[in-house]
Amino acid sequence: MEVSERPGAKRWIPLEANPEVMSQFAWGLGIPEEEAEFNDVYGYDDELLDMVPKPVLAVIFLYPLNDATEVKISAEEQQVVEDGQKGVSSNVYFMQQTVGNACGTVAILHAVGNILPQLHIRNGSFFERFFTSTAEMTPAERAEFLENDTELESAHSVAASAGHTVAPDLSVNVDLHFVCLTCVDGKLYELDGRWPSPTCHGPSSPETLLKDAVRVIQNVSKKIPDSVNFSVIALSKKT
Numbered sequence: 001m002e003v004s005e006r007p008g009a010k011r012w013i014p015l016e017a018n019p020e021v022m023s024q025f026a027w028g029l030g031i032p033e034e035e036a037e038f039n040d041v042y043g044y045d046d047e048l049l050d051m052v053p054k055p056v057l058a059v060i061f062l063y064p065l066n067d068a069t070e071v072k073i074s075a076e077e078q079q080v081v082e083d084g085q086k087g088v089s090s091n092v093y094f095m096q097q098t099v100g101n102a103c104g105t106v107a108i109l110h111a112v113g114n115i116l117p118q119l120h121i122r123n124g125s126f127f128e129r130f131f132t133s134t135a136e137m138t139p140a141e142r143a144e145f146l147e148n149d150t151e152l153e154s155a156h157s158v159a160a161s162a163g164h165t166v167a168p169d170l171s172v173n174v175d176l177h178f179v180c181l182t183c184v185d186g187k188l189y190e191l192d193g194r195w196p197s198p199t200c201h202g203p204s205s206p207e208t209l210l211k212d213a214v215r216v217i218q219n220v221s222k223k224i225p226d227s228v229n230f231s232v233i234a235l236s237k238k239t
Contacts, residue, residue: 009098009099009100009147010098010099010100010102010147010153011099011100011101012099012100012101012102012105012153012156012157012160013101013156013157013160013161014101014103014104014160014176015101015103015104015105015156015159015160015178016104016160016162017060017062017104017178017231017233019037019038019039019040019233020038021159021162022038022060022104022108022159022233023037023038024159024162025105025108025155025156025158025159026038026108026112026235028126028155029125029126029127029152029155030121030122030125030126030127030128031112031119031121031122031127032119032120032122034238035119035120035237035238036057036119036235036236036237036238037053037235037236037238038060038233038234038235038236039052039053039233039234039236040231040232040233040234041059041210041214041232041233041234044214044217044218046211049210049211049214052210052234052236053234053236053238054210054236054239055206055207055236055237055239056206056209056210056234056235056236057111057115057118057119057182057206057209057235057236057237058110058111058112058114058115058180058181058182058209058234058235059180059181059182059209059210059213059214059217059232059233059234059235060104060107060108060111060178060179060180060181060232060233060234060235061178061179061180061181061213061217061220061230061231061232061233062104062176062177062178062229062230062231062232062233063176063177063179063217063220063221063229063230064175064176064177064224064227064229064230065175065176065177066175066224068223068224069220069223069224087200088189088197088198088200089184089185089187089189091114091184091185092114092184092189092191092198093110093113093114093116093131094110094139094142094191094197094198095109095110095113095134095139095142095143095146095193096139096140096142096143096193096194096195096196097143097146097193097194098143098144098146098147099143099146099147102146102156102193103177103178103179103193103194104156104160104178105152105156105159106146106178106193107178107179107180107191108180109130109146110180110182110191110193111180111182111235112127112131112235113131114180114182114184114189114191115182115235116131118237119237126151126152126155130145130149130152133145139196139197143193176229177192177194179191179192180192181201181209181212181213181216181217182209183204183205183206183209183212186203186204186205187200187201187202187203187204188200188201188202188203188204188209188212188213188216189201190216201215201216210234213232214232217230217232
């Protein structure tokens with residue numbers, strides 16, 4: 001995914017929308033394997049949503065960036081700029097993205113960073129150190145911290161090379177983008193590192209998070225109904 005990069009800014013190999021790869025990545029960074037895992041969401045019908053393991057802690061959405069989706073994003077982004085952080089819960093963990101093609105890892109950080117009280121992150125793990133170090137930072141400072149973190153860059157590289165498809169060359173612009181949707185303090189937030197702040201999509205709850213997120217996802221999908229380049233992945237807690 002292309003971002004507004006500074007001269008000389010880093011680029012990473014894109015992460016594949018693969019629940020197995022994402023689970024291994026998250027487990028290696030500090031989520032105990034017995035605590036949570038990523039799962040595919042195969043469709044938007046109630047019957048298919050009911051197949052997703054519950055409870056769902058966060059939803060990650062991969063979609064194509066093109067003229068149709070960018071029109072919607074540009075309008076929403078302008079509103080975000082105008083509103084700033086007004087009405088956004090201070091408990092939302094949000095970071096901007098300055099590393100090219102890092103949107104998959106940023107989405108995972110957004111997912112985990114907003115559910116820390118619901119997980120037992122391993123002591124001394126990367127996630128524990130990262131979220132402790134960045135807890136009081138601004139979204140821009142977190143982006144800079146990520147850009148300078150060689151440990152996560154290395155872990156991302158391993159995960160990005162573990163998918164079923166051949167990873168593209170670093171010089172290639174990838175027109176696919178990951179965002180995270182999660183529930184914080186009774187509201188559904190869309191967390192996209194390209195934007196200056198989170199976007200609130202109204203009331204939600206841990207019980208309705210998946211269906212609430214799907215309503216947002218369907219609005220994007222309708223913009224390009226003939227595209228197959230959509231993936232929805234849920235981070236579910238193991239019970």
